Amino acid sequence: MTVNYPKLRIYIWAFSLVVFALVLALHYLPAASSVPAFTNSFPMVNACLNGACFLLLISSLMAVKRKNIELHQRLNTFAMLLSVFFLGVYVTFHYFHGSSSYGGDFKGIYLFILLTHILLAAVSLPFILLAYAKGLSGDVEGHRKMVKKVYPVWLYVTFTGVMVYLFMAPYYEF
Secondary structure, eight states, X not given: OXXXXXXXXXXXXXXXXXXXXXXXXXXXXXXXXXXXXXXXXXHHHHHHHHHHHHHHHHHHHHHHHTTOHHHHHHHHHHHHHHHHHHHHHHXXXXXXXXXXXXXXXXXXXXXXHHHHHHHHHHHHHXXXXXXXXXXXXXXXXXXXXXXXXXXXXXXXXXXXXXXXXHHHGGGOOO
């Protein structure tokens, strides 16, 4: 597959800015007048998507260490697709439900995990996409160099996404 990396880079930064603006705008939108019942399961769906991405990323690393590049590429592509689906579910849920508050005894730990999760998710998005694009474009060395920095962050974000759900599950009000 031939990929025009310089052109794709512009689209990646534009997409990342749109995603950031959309997620930020969720906090300023008026509350939805009615909430579809099917959205009540979305936090669990997103926890499952995060968990699946975490496992795919671990499997992808194992595949590339075994020099199974085709499997590595497929696993990363699947992780990307699940992440896009996650984003759609996340935006839909928060559009209808707004934010929920944690009411447990471990608020400090929860807030640390939540804040690092949110910050790293926002900052890492364009770099995850850029690393993926470098791989697609055949720039193996550039891909490898970026992934050394962005892979642990993406792994952390997917893992802490599950943790945030586990902390919050008792406090979702539907």
